[in-house]
Amino acid sequence: EVQLLESGGDLVQPGGSLRLSCAASGFTFRDFAMSWVRQAPGKGLEWVSGITSIATFYADSLKGRFTISRDNSKNTLYLQMNSLKAEDTAVYYCARDTGRRTFDIWGQGTMVTVSS
């Protein structure tokens, strides 16, 4: 079964850091671009960052604070989040990019809460 499983969400103080992980299974992970998408409580979806085999991409509002990476040997996607702000509070989903500019597989999400 094709599956994505996020982990690493937690309660963190403003200014703190957190690393999210997304474990992939059931498909050849290295063959697909991947993205992180977040959803603040009661709000809509927001694309955060994406990664291909050779490049990384970020939403303009996040550049410099978040870093996306992947370990194809571990079938795992990561999101390193630094200098966290209250407005970063959200459920963070990882999603598989089909190569046709769409996301066909999503994880169940991991909650990040930034609060003192």
Next chain:
Amino acid sequence: QSALTQPPSASGSPGQSVTISCTGTSSDVGGYNYVSWYQQRPGKAPKLMIYEVSKRPSGVPDRFSGSKSGNTASLTVSGLQAEDEADFYCSSYAGTNNYVFGNGTKVTVL
């Protein structure tokens, strides 16, 4: 990148049709045939319903259809069923491996 504009809500009785609009700009919706639609039930992850404006993934009922004209894309749900009640989000490729989502539409089956 500004969010795509969707109506906050839409509704219809069982068996009727409902159409949701998604308005962007020439830099996203109007510039690429890469509009997707996602269904999200409460507490669940989004589910892909339409990609490349009008294509349906395997397993998605043909009651769901998509179209685009200029900077506005649309999702139509025909023959509404109780199980269609959910939030729907559009998304568009916005160039340079960036994506933008709509603010979401809550579909209610009356």
